[in-house]
Amino acid sequence: MADSPDSAAVAALAQEQEVIGVKMKRDRVDTIAPEQRENKKMRSEDTAKDTAKDTAKDTAKDAADGYSTRKRMHGDEHSTVVAKHYNMQKEIGLEARSHSRIFYLRNFNNWIKSVLINEFLDQVRRGRDPNQPVRVLDLGCGKGGDLLKWRKGGIAHLVCADMASTAVDQCHQRYSEMKNRGGRLFTAEFICADCSKNELRNKFQKPDEPFDLCSCQFAFHYAMESRAQVEMMLRNACAHLRRGGFFFGTTSDARELMRRHQMTNVRASEESDGEAAKRENEGTAARSNVGFGNEVYNVRFHDSGTSPPPIFGAKYDFHLEGVVDCPEFLVHFPLLECMAKKFGMKLVMKKTFSELFHTFAKKDYGRHLLNVMQALETYPAGNGSQLLSADESEYKHAADFLQNSSNPSGTVGTMSKSEWEAAGMYLAFAFTKE
Template identity: 90%
Template sequence: MADSPDSAAVAALAQEQEVIGVKMKRDRVDTIAPEQRENKKMRSEDTAKDTAKDTAKDTAKDAADGYSTRKRMHGDEHSTVVAKHYNMQKEIGLEARSHSRIFYLRNFNNWIKSVLINEFLDQVRRGRDPNQPVRVLDLGCGKGGDLLKWRKGGIAHLNELRNKFQKPDEPFDLCSCQFAFHYAMESRAQVEMMLRNACAHLRRGGFFFGTTSDARELMRRHQMTNVRASEESDGEAAKRENEGTAARSNVGFGNEVYNVRFHDSGTSPPPIFGAKYDFHLEGVVDCPEFLVHFPLLECMAKKFGMKLVMKKTFSELFHTFAKKDYGRHLLNVMQALETYPAGNGSQLLSADESEYKHAADFLQNSSNPSGTVGTMSKSEWEAAGMYLAFAFTKE
């Protein structure tokens, strides 16, 4: 008998939790009733796989029932915080933006979005009448920052979810969701609503694509940081005990352009929905987000007739599209990379030379050590490394 979508989602979550390195067997005194605990003690011959599934099922039930109920009470508050943050962002102009510490990172992210838009526009137009218009739905469009990208792609029929569909009975060819899906992962209901909005009006063969945070990479950095923080000397621990101060259970991680702080210690599996962390990106983002457990998202998308066709980190996308003519052209036009070393009369974005050691090493080992190379600072590359792109097609 084939697995149900829910059991497939549970198995996917179990696999995801094992991949990101957290223990599946854990104390669940707070999540199961006493009689359930007693029954589980009697089932001593269960395999580790069964234990993992049981744990994930209990977590999933908690997320679908009580946890989601509690989250609905706070969902409006969280949405208000996010909306208020982005609504307060002011347009500072190109001149002021060029002096931003993340000038090239922002351009790089826009380059990622541009190559994705070009890629899926090409796939939709392939083999169809060139005069047939392509209809696009933009989810989480904010203030319309990608409007110019769509116009350059020749799109005349662009709908933003905040507006009513001009022709609600006509299906869309593409649905785009850029740097926004992680806000929907607060609860099962929000994820299903986002998927329904993205896929319900999509034609068969159409694409739902976007960019979001990479849960595996975030958890990897989170756990590594907390492991390092716990490896303190006995002397320091004794000093804290004498002073009556507590050890830091969650120190967060980041660099001079970004910071992430989870709302847990990183020692237990994160919840399926509502795995919250605070994210700060210099001058752009300063609000809570939620982990996107991708195998779970893939299973949930199947309920809406969607099949995953692409999932790549930003690093993988860069190495793919930078080799293509239009990708290289856009890198230059959009100033997505900084020239190292800086030319006469100009200076690097960061005054810290160690931020460009990777570029210096690359040139030193190249056939032209006295040349130049396009790059970003180490801190910007690290920030970009927390994201991935995805694409689903409607079957």
């Protein structure tokens, strides 16, 4: 007999535990499909005793989700911190960005988004009238860095939404500048709202007209604070998609983050003065919360490392040179996949950035975009130019590659070691509406 959906959910979470050390902090009832859970709740309302039990269960679930009653009473601190961070970000211009230590990493991330947008626009248009308009929802649109990508994609209408008011204003301004330059341009609307806390439907100009695509780039990890926020984010992303539409995006890779976190704590324990070994002999070994990173990024978890992180609310501080400096949450992907099924979504792609690079760099348009977008740095530098990093060890991987190639005196496109490590913390995903 085939496994039930809730059994599959339990199995998926158990598999995730084995990889990143996540301990399930809820029993099986919490993985039952929402409709089944609602029916059970209705039956239990026959007696006050059952109601009391349900209340206690909900309270315990909230605590496990990392979204406690105390946090609700004191307001949405995390959302405020994130919105404030992005509201304070200044537009520095192309010239200043060209001197950034993560110049190529930012271009590489934009390349990733470009190939994803091209890929899913192609899939939406496959087998349908080429003149049929394409509608897109961009959740976490930021300052409008993807507006040009959507214009080149030839879409008809774009809805941009972000929690940071300054970002939405700058996105709107960029759109106006594009419009003033002339040429064919999609229509657009701009919404300032926390997409993990607010239902967007009543803010749409045409709330009953479905979207073909929903894009969420480098933003979903902010919603993983609680079950309620994830469900709202998924509702905004998926409930308004037409059948055959796609919800796709990029987010942090929980498995890779936890792998680095655990490796760093193990090294820190091994380098201690013997206290760690003593605690281990006594059965009380603890891992220190030392953080990890390099010259362009840093990650520090809020937990001490002595227990597995919760499914929701696994908080860490993330710093990326000149771009990001605020808290985020782990995205446990098997759980996300199970929750997305509530909205009729089926996972069709999940790839790390490394896997995406090796896939799309082999395609003609992927290679073309790598050059056009300057997504890779030329090593060794020539014509009097300088490498982004003055540290030669940052390019040892490129030097070794050339040394072992058929043309050791040639050049190769790459990024510095620190930039590759930062890119390695992310993955891309795509769901389709069944």
